[in-house]
Amino acid sequence: MHTVTVSPKFQVVIPKAIRTSLELEPGQKIQAILYDNRIELIPVRPIKSMRGFLKGIDTSIEREVDRL
Numbered sequence: 001m002h003t004v005t006v007s008p009k010f011q012v013v014i015p016k017a018i019r020t021s022l023e024l025e026p027g028q029k030i031q032a033i034l035y036d037n038r039i040e041l042i043p044v045r046p047i048k049s050m051r052g053f054l055k056g057i058d059t060s061i062e063r064e065v066d067r068l
Contacts (some may be wrong), residue, residue: 014041 005008014024022043024030029044 002018004012004015006012022059024043031042031044033040033042
């Protein structure tokens with residue numbers, strides 16, 4: 001776990017290990033969401049990078065008749 005300090009301008013620095021792990025780049029957009037009394041930062045990814053992320057998912061679930 002990493003601890004960061006909030007600056008007088010309410011800025012924080014994301015620790016290098018996390019930036020590297022998430023492959024964050026300078027200027028990249030990040031969504032800030034308030035969730036259960038905590039802040040979650042979610043990197044915004046280009047839609048093209050999402051291509052194929054569901055490859056191999058099991059689609060053999062039973063579907064409702066009107067959803068075929």
